[in-house]
Amino acid sequence: MEPRNHLLIAGEWVGTEKALPVINPYDETVITEVPVATEPVIDAAIAAAESGATDMRRLPAHTRSAILTKAALLLEQKSDEFTESIIAEAGKPRKYAAAEVGRGVETLRFAAAEAMRIHGETVPMDASRGSEDRRGFFIRVPLGVIAAITPFNFPLNLVLHKVAPALAAGNSVVLKPATKTPLTALKLGELLLEAGLPSKSLNIVVGSGSTVGAALVRDSRIRMVTFTGSPPVGEVIKRDSGLKRVALELGSNSGAIIDETADLDKALARCLVGGFAFSGQVCIHTQRLYVHEAVAEQFSALFTDAAEELVCGNPALPETDIGPMIDRAALSRGLALVEEAHAAGAEVLCGGKTEGTVMFPTVLLGARPELPVVCDESFAPIVTIDTFRDFDEAIALFNEGSALGEYDYGLACGVFTRDLGRAFRAAEQLEVGNVLINDSATTRADHMPYGGVKDSGIGREGPRFAIEEMTDIRMVSFNLG
Ligand code: NAD
Numbered sequence: 124m125e126p127r128n129h130l131l132i133a134g135e136w137v138g139t140e141k142a143l144p145v146i147n148p149y150d151e152t153v154i155t156e157v158p159v160a161t162e163p164v165i166d167a168a169i170a171a172a173e174s175g176a177t178d179m180r181r182l183p184a185h186t187r188s189a190i191l192t193k194a195a196l197l198l199e200q201k202s203d204e205f206t207e208s209i210i211a212e213a214g215k216p217r218k219y220a221a222a223e224v225g226r227g228v229e230t231l232r233f234a235a236a237e238a239m240r241i242h243g244e245t246v247p248m249d250a251s252r253g254s255e256d257r258r259g260f261f262i263r264v265p266l267g268v269i270a271a272i273t274p275f276n277f278p279l280n281l282v283l284h285k286v287a288p289a290l291a292a293g294n295s296v297v298l299k300p301a302t303k304t305p306l307t308a309l310k311l312g313e314l315l316l317e318a319g320l321p322s323k324s325l326n327i328v329v330g331s332g333s334t335v336g337a338a339l340v341r342d343s344r345i346r347m348v349t350f351t352g353s354p355p356v357g358e359v360i361k362r363d364s365g366l367k368r369v370a371l372e373l374g375s376n377s378g379a380i381i382d383e384t385a386d387l388d389k390a391l392a393r394c395l396v397g398g399f400a401f402s403g404q405v406c407i408h409t410q411r412l413y414v415h416e417a418v419a420e421q422f423s424a425l426f427t428d429a430a431e432e433l434v435c436g437n438p439a440l441p442e443t444d445i446g447p448m449i450d451r452a453a454l455s456r457g458l459a460l461v462e463e464a465h466a467a468g469a470e471v472l473c474g475g476k477t478e479g480t481v482m483f484p485t486v487l488l489g490a491r492p493e494l495p496v497v498c499d500e501s502f503a504p505i506v507t508i509d510t511f512r513d514f515d516e517a518i519a520l521f522n523e524g525s526a527l528g529e530y531d532y533g534l535a536c537g538v539f540t541r542d543l544g545r546a547f548r549a550a551e552q553l554e555v556g557n558v559l560i561n562d563s564a565t566t567r568a569d570h571m572p573y574g575g576v577k578d579s580g581i582g583r584e585g586p587r588f589a590i591e592e593m594t595d596i597r598m599v600s601f602n603l604g
Contacts, residue, residue, distance in 0.1 A: 128155050130164060130329060131312040133171035134322025139164055143329060145306055148214035148447040148480055149438055157305050160328035165338045168297050168326035172268040173344055175295035175323030180265055182321070184239050187291055191235035194287075194318035199228050201314065205279060208307045213278055214447040214480070216438040219401050226569055227279045233570045234287035234586040241292060241590060248600065256604030263594040265293035266346040266368065270339040272332070272360070274352045275449055276404045278304035280569070281372075282311060285349045286325065288589035290315075295324040297345070299336050301352075303449055305329040332356060340364050347593060351406075353500075354530045354578055361581075370582030370592050372574055374500040375534030376525060377564035378411030380517045380549065383418050385539035389561060391422070393537065395429050397563030398506035399484045402448055403457075407535045409563040410501050411524060412508045413517045419510040423488060426508070427472040430484040445504060447480035457482045457503030460496040464507075467494055474504070492520070498528030514545050518552050525554065525577075533576035535564035556580070 129136035142156035160168070179187070198205065202224045209220035241263050248257035271285035282300060289296045300308035305327075312327045328335050336356075340348055340363050348364050350357060351372040361369055379397065381390045397409030414422050438446030448454040454477060461475045464487050474485025482504055490497050490507045497507050511517040525532045535557040538549040546560045556575045559566045567573055574583040582592045 128157055128306075128309070130158055130160055130168075131309065131325065131327040132164060132168050133326065134316060137164060143302060145212050145303070146450075147211050148449050151480065154211050154306070157309070157329050159330040160335050162338070165328055165335060168328050169268065169339070169342055169344050171323040172295040172297045172326050175321060175326070176265070176267045178321040179290065179293045179295050179324045182293065184241065187293060188235045188238040190315075190319045191231050191238060191287060191291060194315050195228050195231035195235065197314050197318055198224065198231060202228070205307060205310065208310055209278055210438050212304045212306050213275060214438050214449065215401055216443045216446045217441050218444075220438070223277055223280050227283050230280055230283040230569045230586065231287050234291040237288065237586045237590055238291035240587075241594065243596065246598070257600050257602050259598065259600040261596050261598045263292075264597050266593055266595060267294060268345050269294045269296050269347045269349060269593060270345045271296055271298045272336050272339065272348065272350045272352065273298070273300050273308070275301035275303040276401065276406070278307040279311065281351050282308050284569070284584045284589065285351070286311070286315075288586045289349070289593050290320065290324065291586060292590045292593045294593055296326070297339055298325065298327045299332075299339060300327070300329065302329065302331055337363065349589070349592070357580070368592065370584070370589070371580045372406070372582075372584060373578065373580045374406055374502070374530070375532040375575060375579045376410055376498060376500050376528065377407045377532070377535040377555070378413065378521060378524075379409050379537030379539065379563050380514075380521060381412065381414045381418070381422060381539040382514055382517070382542065382545065383415040384541040385418070386541070386561070387418060387422055387425070390539040391425050391429060393563040393566075394426065394506070395433075397537065397565030399430065399433060399445060399504045400565060402445055402482060402504040404449060404453070404502050405565060407557070407564045407567065408502065409537060409565050410506060411497055411521070412506060413511050413520055414508055415517075416510045416512055419508070423472065423486070423508050426506075427486050430486055430506075431473050433484050435478070435481050435483055445481060445484060448482055448503065451480065453502065454480055454482055457501065457505060460501055460503065461485055461487065461505060464490045464494050464496045467491060469494070469507070492524045493527050495528060498524060500532070514540070514542075515548070518549060522552070522554050530578035532579050534579040535559060535566070537563040537566070556583075
């Protein structure tokens with residue numbers, strides 16, 4: 124068996140009695156089996172990471188940076204291999220899988236750069252009466268062992284958004300990738316060891332969230348849990364993690380506003396990608412569009428025509444835009460959302476159909492804001508179009524529509540306008556972590572501060588910002604008096 128089909132514990136590839144099949148979501152064949160971490164293996168992973176944390180703390184910043192730089196180089200060299208792995212286990216169309224690998228290389232480079240910039244500040248102690256004779260400064264120190272729990276939809280880059288900054292800051296990691304997509308994460312472990320990472324500083328355990336994930340969340344040797352995934356699981360992690368630090372990157376029903384001054388070609392191109400990339404299985408999926416009534420008919424027709432032209436089918440083919448849903452349950456859920464909206468009076472402009480595990484791009488007009496396809500996270504290739512008359516009304520519609528479902532989301536909103544005043548009003552009034560002017564919600568550069576407000580999460584990622592979450596401030600004061 125190849126090393127990546129084992130768990131990574133203290134630099135060794137470990138098997139267990141129990142195995143988990145990894146399924147190709149397109150043809151539904153078993154790609155391979157991966158061992159499931161048992162209690163003793165989880166314990167060994169955390170114990171190794173404790174010792175790995177000591178190794179990492181001792182490494183100078185330039186060495187941590189050099190390891191991450193080497194890893195970026197190796198990933199670039201092996202980009203085809205990683206692309207194939209993402210296509211096979213996630214069913215991500217080739218163009219998007221290759222783009223994810225390219226982003227992974229950048230995430231590693233950004234983390235390598237940040238590793239050399241971690242610093243504190245001097246503190247003017249004499250500003251406080253009675254402290255005239257004190258001199259002070261603070262430094263940033265690593266936390267120790269960080270547990271990283273990741274979702275299926277970006278099996279490489281969202282793992283890197285946790286692992287790379289954690290290592291850059293001098294922490295060790297126990298990683299639990301999504302059970303549907305463990306292979307790319309295990310390959311990454313192999314690559315990081317090849318790049319020279321101390322063997323105990325990254326340990327990878329596979330298994331269900333409710334057993335393996337929960338064991339990590341509860342273990343007192345772990346100092347922080349960094350999680351990306353769904354809001355219900357985020358709630359459980361926050362509840363069960365005791366006094367550990369948590370960073371939660373959760374879901375959303377993100378969207379975009381298109382006003383009557385907008386460049387419609389640009390809005391069309393960006394919202395098409397935002398609405399349908401990876402079949403909408405993206406946390407910043409552009410699932411709700413609010414279009415000014417003066418251009419709504421024209422935009423809806425153009426958008427529907429373009430959606431119908433997207434190539435659906437085998438994700439391995441270079442021309443494919445829309446591949447399979449991650450599993451049959453996700454497919455049924457997507458269809459049910461459309462059927463429910465249709466029954467409630469929404470017009471299905473295109474899609475609403477499936478073939479195998481592929482759901483065709485679907486555009487709905489006139490879905491009421493309280494329908495789950497609008498107010499919950501659809502995580503499917505479905506875009507709803509609503510209209511507005513006044514720009515401030517659109518901001519209100521977006522904000523109100525974020526809170527009508529099970530959760531009160533606030534991750535991202537795109538705004539297409541040529542009116543500078545409106546762009547600034549949107550930036551100030553939209554209740555989200557990311558406002559994207561003349562871009563769809565589905566926009567992320569990997570070094571920007573990224574994260575949600577309200578039920579969309581706690582904390583920010585992007586290596587510089589993740590490092591802030593993954594370090595402690597240690598104040599040092601000298602009494603010279
Ligand atoms: P999920 O919440 O089902 O699973 C995510 C991870 O949590 C998996 O590794 C899973 O095994 C683990 N897990 C499940 N139950 C657990 C428990 N009780 N304790 C500990 N770990 C547990 O999410 P998913 O279906 O893999 O991914 C889709 C979700 O992720 C969507 O809601 C999406 O919006 C969100 N997401 C958010 C971002 C972001 O940056 N905000 C990015 C990508 C995905």
